[in-house]
Amino acid sequence: MAMDTWRIRIIFFVACFDLCWTQHLTIGALFSGNEQETELAFKYAVQRYNMVNTGIKFKTNIQRIVSDDPFATSKIVCNMTADGDGVVAIFGPSSSKVGPMVQSICSTLEIPQVQISWNPSTPFNHQPILNIHPDQDLLSCGIATVVKHLDWSSYAIIYQTNEGLVRLQEILKLVNVDDEPVMVRQLGEGNDHRSVLKEIKNTTISQIILDCETEDIIDILRQAKEVNLLDVFHSILLTSLDAHTLDFNILETNANITVVRIVNPQSQVLENSILDWKQGEMYHQRYHEISADKIKTETALMNDAIYFFLSALKELHESEPIATKPLLCDGSSKKWEDGFRVSKFLKIKYMEDGITGPIKFSDEGKRVDFTMQVAEIINGRVEKTAYWYPSKPDELSFTRNASQLMQQIVENLQKTTVIVSSRIGPPYLRNAEARQGEVLMGNDRYEGFSMDLIASIAKELNFTFRFELTEDHKYGNYDPKTKSWNGLIKDLLDRKAHLAICDLTITHERREVVDFSMPFMTLGVSILYSKGKQQDENKFAFMDPFDLEVWVYTSTLYLGLSILLYFIARMAPGDWENPHPCNQNPGELENIWNLKNCTWITLGSIMTQGCDILPKGISTRMGVSMWWFFSLIMTSSYTANLAAFLTMDRMAPTIDSADALVKQTKIKYGTVEGGSTQTFFRESNFSTYQRMWTQMSSTRPSVFEKNNGEGVKRVLTTKNQLYAFLMESSSIEYEVEKNCNLKQVGNRLDSKGYGIAMPMNSPYRSAINKAVLKLQEEGTLNELKNRWWKKKVPVEVPCDKNIKSSGADLALDNVGGVFIVLGIGICIAFGFAFLEFLWNVRKVALQEHIGYWDAFVVECKFAVRVWVTKKQVKPDLSSDSDSSRDNSESKTVAHKVLKGAGSFLHLDDFEISMF
Numbered sequence: 001m002a003m004d005t006w007r008i009r010i011i012f013f014v015a016c017f018d019l020c021w022t023q024h025l026t027i028g029a030l031f032s033g034n035e036q037e038t039e040l041a042f043k044y045a046v047q048r049y050n051m052v053n054t055g056i057k058f059k060t061n062i063q064r065i066v067s068d069d070p071f072a073t074s075k076i077v078c079n080m081t082a083d084g085d086g087v088v089a090i091f092g093p094s095s096s097k098v099g100p101m102v103q104s105i106c107s108t109l110e111i112p113q114v115q116i117s118w119n120p121s122t123p124f125n126h127q128p129i130l131n132i133h134p135d136q137d138l139l140s141c142g143i144a145t146v147v148k149h150l151d152w153s154s155y156a157i158i159y160q161t162n163e164g165l166v167r168l169q170e171i172l173k174l175v176n177v178d179d180e181p182v183m184v185r186q187l188g189e190g191n192d193h194r195s196v197l198k199e200i201k202n203t204t205i206s207q208i209i210l211d212c213e214t215e216d217i218i219d220i221l222r223q224a225k226e227v228n229l230l231d232v233f234h235s236i237l238l239t240s241l242d243a244h245t246l247d248f249n250i251l252e253t254n255a256n257i258t259v260v261r262i263v264n265p266q267s268q269v270l271e272n273s274i275l276d277w278k279q280g281e282m283y284h285q286r287y288h289e290i291s292a293d294k295i296k297t298e299t300a301l302m303n304d305a306i307y308f309f310l311s312a313l314k315e316l317h318e319s320e321p322i323a324t325k326p327l328l329c330d331g332s333s334k335k336w337e338d339g340f341r342v343s344k345f346l347k348i349k350y351m352e353d354g355i356t357g358p359i360k361f362s363d364e365g366k367r368v369d370f371t372m373q374v375a376e377i378i379n380g381r382v383e384k385t386a387y388w389y390p391s392k393p394d395e396l397s398f399t400r401n402a403s404q405l406m407q408q409i410v411e412n413l414q415k416t417t418v419i420v421s422s423r424i425g426p427p428y429l430r431n432a433e434a435r436q437g438e439v440l441m442g443n444d445r446y447e448g449f450s451m452d453l454i455a456s457i458a459k460e461l462n463f464t465f466r467f468e469l470t471e472d473h474k475y476g477n478y479d480p481k482t483k484s485w486n487g488l489i490k491d492l493l494d495r496k497a498h499l500a501i502c503d504l505t506i507t508h509e510r511r512e513v514v515d516f517s518m519p520f521m522t523l524g525v526s527i528l529y530s531k532g533k534q535q536d537e538n539k540f541a542f543m544d545p546f547d548l549e550v551w552v553y554t555s556t557l558y559l560g561l562s563i564l565l566y567f568i569a570r571m572a573p574g575d576w577e578n579p580h581p582c583n584q585n586p587g588e589l590e591n592i593w594n595l596k597n598c599t600w601i602t603l604g605s606i607m608t609q610g611c612d613i614l615p616k617g618i619s620t621r622m623g624v625s626m627w628w629f630f631s632l633i634m635t636s637s638y639t640a641n642l643a644a645f646l647t648m649d650r651m652a653p654t655i656d657s658a659d660a661l662v663k664q665t666k667i668k669y670g671t672v673e674g675g676s677t678q679t680f681f682r683e684s685n686f687s688t689y690q691r692m693w694t695q696m697s698s699t700r701p702s703v704f705e706k707n708n709g710e711g712v713k714r715v716l717t718t719k720n721q722l723y724a725f726l727m728e729s730s731s732i733e734y735e736v737e738k739n740c741n742l743k744q745v746g747n748r749l750d751s752k753g754y755g756i757a758m759p760m761n762s763p764y765r766s767a768i769n770k771a772v773l774k775l776q777e778e779g780t781l782n783e784l785k786n787r788w789w790k791k792k793v794p795v796e797v798p799c800d801k802n803i804k805s806s807g808a809d810l811a812l813d814n815v816g817g818v819f820i821v822l823g824i825g826i827c828i829a830f831g832f833a834f835l836e837f838l839w840n841v842r843k844v845a846l847q848e849h850i851g852y853w854d855a856f857v858v859e860c861k862f863a864v865r866v867w868v869t870k871k872q873v874k875p876d877l878s879s880d881s882d883s884s885r886d887n888s889e890s891k892t893v894a895h896k897v898l899k900g901a902g903s904f905l906h907l908d909d910f911e912i913s914m915f
Contacts, residue, residue, distance in 0.1 A: 025313070025324060026059045028080045030092035030102065032067040037299045038116070040288070042091060044276040045306035056317050058310060061087060067095035074101050078329035081109060086324040088342070089114055089309060094298060103129055109327045110339030112346065114309060116301045128343035132305045132359065134262060135366040136167055142372045142388040143239055143260060144170035147209065149386075149396050150235070150258070152761055155207035156183040156200045158220075164211040167239060171209060181205065187212065193220055197227045204493050204513050206759050207235045214242040221251055230255045232416050233495050233759045241297040249380035254416050256763055257377040258385075262356040262370050263300045265292040270355045273303050293382060297356070304354035312349040316342060378408065406767055410461050413764045418458070418465040421488050421497035422450055423473050425708065427734050427788035428502045443467050449788040450501045453520060454756075456780055460771040468497060473707075475504055476757075477674045489514055492759050499768075500757040503731060505676035507752075515760055517768045519753025520781055525677050526729040527669070527745040528712065529655060530721045545641030554634065558606065561627055562599040568620050569593030575617040593620070606631040657746040661724060662691050669724040670696055670703025672711065677726055678704065680750060689749070708735075716741060730754075730789075737793045 027046065031039045043060060050057050061080055065073045073093070080087055090106055093099055094117040106113035107127045115131040147155070157172070159165055165172070175182045183205060185196045200208065208229070212220060217238060224230045235256040243259040264270065274290050281288045316322065322342065327333045343365075350369075351359040357371030374386040374396065385405075386396040400408070422429050429448040434440045443451065446467055458465050468491075476489025485493055488500035492514050506516045543551065569575045570591060579590040597613060604611040605628050615621050655661045661669055669692070671677040681693040696703050703723075705711040711725035712735050724745070732744045756768055775781050837859065845855035 023317075023321070024057045024059050025088045025322065026061050026085060027309075028061045028063070028077075028087040028090040030063055030065050030073070030076070030090065032065055032093065032095060035094065035298070037290075037296065038094075038302045040277050040281070041273065041299045041302040042306060044280045045273065045303050046310070047280065048273075048276050049307065049310045053310075053314060056314055058088075065093055065095075065098060067093070068097050070098045070101040073098040074105065074329070077102055077105050081105070081111060081327045081329065084326065086326045086336070087111060088313065088322065088324050091302070091305065091309075092116060103127070105329060108335075109329070109333070110335040110343075111327070112339060112343040114305050116298050116305060127365070128339050130343065130346055130361055130365040130367075132301050132308070132367055134356075134370045134372075135362070135368055137170075138368060138370075138390045138393075139372070140167050140170040141393050142390070143167070143237075144174055145388055145394060145396060146258070146260065146374055146386075147171055147174060147237065150207070150237070150761075152207045152235070154181040154205050154760060155209060156185065156203075156205045157209045158185050158187060158196065158200075158211065160187045160212035160216065164239075168209070168211055187220070191219065192223070194223050194227055197224050197229055201227050201229050204760060206233050206495075207237075207761055209237045209239065211239040214240045214246070217243055218246055218248075218250065221248075221253075225251060225253060228495055231495065232256075232412070232498065232764075233762070235761065235763070244375060244382045245294045245296055247380070248377045254412060256412070259375050259377065259382065261297070261373050261375065261382075263295055263297055264355055264357065264371065264373070265295070267353075267355045269303070269307075269353060270295065270300065273355075295355075300355040304351075304356050304359060308349065308351045308354065308359050309346065311351070312346050313342065315349075316345045376408075378412070406770070409763050410463075410767050413461060413767065414463045416463075416498075418463055418499060419497040420454055420465050420467050421470050421491040421500045422446075422467060422502045423470050423475070423488065425502060427793070429467075449784055452784050452787070453775075453781075454499070454501055456775055456784075457756075457768065457771045460774060461767055465499075470500075475502070475675060476500075476510060477679075478509060485513065488757060492757055495759070498758065498762075503728065503754055504757055505728070505752055506755040507676050507679060509679065510757070513760065514757045515762050515765050516755035516757055517765065518772055519755050520772050520776070521730055521754040521785070522751065523728045523730045523754065524748025524750045524752060525680060525726055526732050526748050527655070527658065527661065528715055528725040528727055528732050528735060529743055529745045530715050530718075530723075531741050531743050544645045545638050557630075558602055559599075561623075562595070562602045565598045565602065565615075565620060565623055565627075566593060566595050568623055569598065569615065569617065571619070575615060575620055577616075602627055606635065608635055655724065655745055658688055658692065658749055660746075662688055662695070665695075667722050667724055668699055668703050668718075669726060670699075670705060670711070671726045672707060673702075673704040676752075677728065681726075712739075712742070734789055734793065737789060738795060 029039070029042050031042075039062065043062065046058050046060050061083070063076045063080060065076055077090065080090070089112040090102065091114045093102060096117075096119065099115070099117075099119055103113060103115075103119075105111075106129065110128050112128045112130065115129065116133060118133045118136055119131055157168060159168060172184070181204070183200060183203065185199065187193050187196060208224075210217070210220065217240060221230060221236070224234075224236075230236070230251065230253045232254040235258070237258045237260075239260065241261050241263075244261045244263075248257060270292055274292060274295075277288065277290055313322065322338050324338075325336065327336060347361045347363060347365055349359075349361075358369045359367065360369035362368045369390060372388040373384045374388065375382045375384040384399055386398045388396055398405075424430060427448055428450045429446050432440055432445055432447040443466065451467065454465055454467075470488050470491050472486055472490075474487030476485055476487035478485050484490070488497075488502065488504060489510060491497040492500055500514075504510075506519060510516070546554070570593070575591055575593055577590055577592070578586045579588070580586055592613060593615065601611040601613065601615075601624065605624070608631070615624055655664070655667060661667065671681065681689050681696065684690060684693065705714060705725070708725075708727055708731055711727060714723055715725050716739070726749075729744070729748055732742075736742050736744060756772070758765060758768070772781075838856075841856045841859050842852060844850075844859065845852045848855065
């Protein structure tokens with residue numbers, strides 16, 4: 001009992017000593033009804049400082065005010081300055097309506113005022129005012145730097161109050177109305193902001209900067225989601241420094257939400273402060289749940305302000321004691337003598353390890369040093385991505401490297417089903433054929449290069465996708481009249497699809513409204529032309545130079561003239577000759593111009609081969625001369641026409657380049673209506689292409705087609721190859737593989753590429769590019785092209801591999817009829833010879849009075865003895881005589897051969913007696 005008494009006495013003595021010898025200074029604070037957390041930070045920060053420091057203690061004078069009642073607030077402040085020994089400083093208030101009144105009183109009495117919230121209206125020059133909230137000009141500069149590093153080509157700025165424009169002033173300076181489409185819209189009064197959001201939705205803008213009160217953010221974003229402005233296409237930048245304290249999970253969105261904050265949740269100072277708050281509340285039997293990542297900016301600023309102020313005041317008090325005194329607001333009291341010294345010292349003081357970063361003030365009392373964090377909302381969590389420091393206003397210090405950033409983007413892409421917009425157009429996409437009894441659903445309905453390409457990319461990035469066809473089946477072009485896009489580009493702008501893939505050309509006009517991946521196929525505009533229809537095989541093409549009527553008249557004339565010559569020769573005295581020239585007085589004359597010889601001379605003449613006998617009479621010679629003249633004209637005409645007919649295909653109109661195409665007017669040419677190829681010619685500055693566009697646009701009927709299929713059909717069906725179609729070289733390769741009647745003419749007129757389109761500033765663009773590049777390096781793209789351009793081409797007209805590609809050579813089909821005529825003629829001649837042989841056998845049988853068969857055998861034996869060159873008038877029917885005759889004939893032949901050889905070798909002097 002005695003021991004407890006002594007302990008009580010010691011504690012009482014220490015308390016009395018502390019009360020008597022330790023100086024106490026009062027700090028005033030003004031809070032409104034909704035600042036309980038900030039009040040806790042103020043109260044427990046002072047308490048903790050008093051526990052760990054000696055020599056000077058601080059008391060608190062906390063007053064609650066009405067945030068919109070300046071008169072009542074002024075009375076409270078005046079009572080605070082006049083009560084007791086007065087106050088060494090006043091913290092707060094946060095209300096902009098009563099703030100100027102408090103600031104005026106503090107300036108008049110020279111009592112330092114530490115402001116926690118941003119005060120844009122009143123300058124601090126030569127006033128004892130410090131604002132620990134980051135200077136708004138610097139904060140605006142930091143947010144503008146974030147926007148620049150986000151690399152947004154277009155965005156919308158939505159602000160709630162006029163003060164928001166001050167915070168956004170540096171961002172507004174970035175706007176170049178000539179280059180970047182930027183919208184600036186103010187939220188109207190009330191809680192329904194869908195009209196503003198719908199206006200943005202109807203544009204191509206997918207990036208939004210939102211400046212509004214923290215408590216309104218979730219409601220505004222929920223309305224943005226209702227109008228389809230909050231999906232994976234969109235990016236939102238929130239300028240509120242307390243946006244990180246909100247629960248974004250309730251939005252259930254995959255949009256890219258970026259926030260900025262100056263509170264560092266990992267700060268050790270913050271952890272210690274939260275522990276003090278919890279223990280202090282528990283001591284008073286109150287429980288207050290506080291989380292480091294939910295601490296609001298003003299609470300953290302208040303904590304930093306207290307520690308900064310108390311440490312500075314202690315340091316100043318130790319050099320020269322500070323004494324306070326009560327001050328009246330009626331003008332009867334003088335200013336506080338130490339007020340100016342305290343405020344001046346605070347402005348040159350520096351603190352490094354605050355919850356909100358380093359603390360440093362300018363001469364005007366504005367905070368010029370702090371740390372701003374840039375963070376993204378990922379799976380409902382706030383993950384910092386970069387830091388911004390006022391000392392390096394144009395730089396961001398990133399916390400993640402490019403690989404980590406890419407991984408995060410891919411993970412975000414994996415959470416959604418990617419909608420891929422496309423159009424039917426083989427080989428890029430076509431309807432798949434279902435097996436019997438099979439019903440195709442989803443992506444199984446389609447097949448083609450585009451399907452395989454996106455499937456390979458999806459496998460690489462591990463996301464799911466769904467193919468959807470664009471409603472109007474167009475690629476995507478801008479209509480100046482309606483000021484809108486169509487086709488695939490419209491689907492992207494309307495946020496109906498995440499990606500668009502087909503034979504979609506990357507053009508400057510399209511790049512202004514959507515993004516493209518790196519080209520997965522390089523190509524150029526080329527000319528599709530027809531080879532011309534293959535003529536039916538005509539082996540009797542040699543008869544084409546003359547009409548059938550000419551052939552009939554010529555044949556008739558040949559026969560008629562032969563008969564006429566026969567009669568002329570019989571009448572002409574000059575053609576009757578002495579059969580025995582040695583007999584000067586012949587008993588009879590002979591005429592050799594029988595029908596056989598007459599037909600032979602006329603045939604030899606028209607065949608230009610001549611004849612071994614010629615007429616001698618004047619009349620017959622005149623008749624034959626006229627026939628020769630007729631034969632000369634007909635033969636020459638036939639030869640000339642035959643050459644022309646056999647080379648007729650090469651006389652058709654041909655082109656080999658764009659220059660050849662533009663220099664002629666017979667062959668028409670066109671493109672797809674509204675396609676990139678048409679745009680290429682319309683906007684080209686090259687003279688040849690300008691002339692081509694002028695000719696195409698002025699030709700009637702129109703040379704433009706709805707799609708490539710219609711253009712190919714027109715090339716094939718136009719008579720005499722009088723139409724050429726200008727299209728991408730890759731599509732021409734496919735059509736040529738399908739139809740051998742088509743060919744590509746000339747080289748590429750330009751160089752461009754097909755790319756995967758996506759909404760502007762798509763975060764997953766880099767991931768798609770990386771996947772395409774990997775597929776290219778692995779050879780997958782070439783493999784897919786060979787698959788759909790070679791292996792799976794539905795061949796309509798196959799190529800005959802036996803046909804020579806050169807058109808300068810005459811094929812057998814052109815002259816085969818000549819061989820047929822020759823064969824038929826030889827067969828007929830052989831047939832006549834056989835008939836003559838049989839007729840001769842009958843003649844021999846009658847003359848020799850033997851059987852027909854015996855005569856046939858004798859004649860056949862003689863015919864097969866090819867070495868016998870002489871034939872008796874009367875055949876020898878005995879076998880011996882045949883044998884001796886054969887030997888004699890053989891010896892005769894052998895003798896002639898040896899004699900000829902001896903004469904050649906000059907052996908005439910030697911006697912050859914073996915015979």
